[in-house]
Amino acid sequence: MNTPTPLTNAPRAVLADDERLMREQLRARLAEVWPELQIVAEARNGLEAVQLVNEHRPEIVFLDIRMPGLTGVEAARQITQLPPRAGEDDELLPEIVFITAYDQYAVEAFEQGVADYVLKPAERERLQVTVQRIQQRLAARNAPAGTVDAPPGPNMQQLLHQLSARLNPGGTPNYLQWIQATVGQAIQMIPVDEVLFFISDEKYTRVQTAQVEALIRKPIKELVDEVDPRVFWQIHRSTLVNVKAIAGVTRDFRGRQIVSVKGHGEKLEVSRSYTGLFKGM
Structure with a gap:
């Protein structure tokens, strides 16, 4: 109606x-x-x-x-x-x-x-x-x-x-434990708990660990339901970050929140819909 x-x-x-x-x-x-x-x-x-x-x-x-x-x-x-x-x-x-x-x-x-x-x-x-x-x-x-x-x-x-x-108190979530991803010309099994963050573009999702950068075809909208939300926080439509990998959150010159990742130089932008995750920053 x-x-x-x-x-x-x-x-x-x-x-x-x-x-x-x-x-x-x-x-x-x-x-x-x-x-x-x-x-x-x-x-x-x-x-x-x-x-x-x-x-x-x-x-x-x-x-x-x-x-x-x-x-x-x-x-x-x-x-x-x-x-x-x-x-x-x-x-x-x-x-x-x-x-x-x-x-x-x-x-x-x-x-x-x-x-x-x-x-x-x-x-x-x-x-x-x-x-x-x-x-x-x-x-x-x-x-x-x-x-x-x-x-x-x-x-x-x-x-x-x-x-x-x-x-649904009887249901037990079955979260992903391993990611099968492409690393160069090879297929590699990556433990999910080693992933620092997932970040997607239009075609692929990048899987980043401390040692490996890999690609999968699974989009963020599917990963959101497959990973433990207590471990991976969505901070952007295209980005999931491992909470344990967050080194800190700062603001850039435009006032946007930026997540620093432990052991990695990547800076991840927090979109406005998710700024409440880091209240007070």
């Missing part, structure tokens, strides 16, 4: 919930606390949510955790890995707000991840807190790098890992 074209510069959102009454209630509450917000589309399941976000590229996405097709967690994984369109800012990802019925374990994971969530039914007071956080983050996007401190955003991969574990 689509709405008229949004006003210029007005923040835009996609709502996703398989219950029509819940969508209507959230839309009404948002109109009260954030009248400028434009609801550009509404999704009835997770697959539709990903498609509509890809089509409209909103600044905010409200995702019900339990939906058919794809759960909110699975949809969020796909949304955060959508490739930018030509001319789009490659650094910015939509703000994601999860909608959930009261679930103690899920709420604990949200709180630990400093993420935004809305309990069903959406209450005006709690929704206002979420709206204020998002407004501050959106304002920081339009400010020169390093000049405005936004509320820290979640490490989305870690948060999604926590939520998956909470919602």
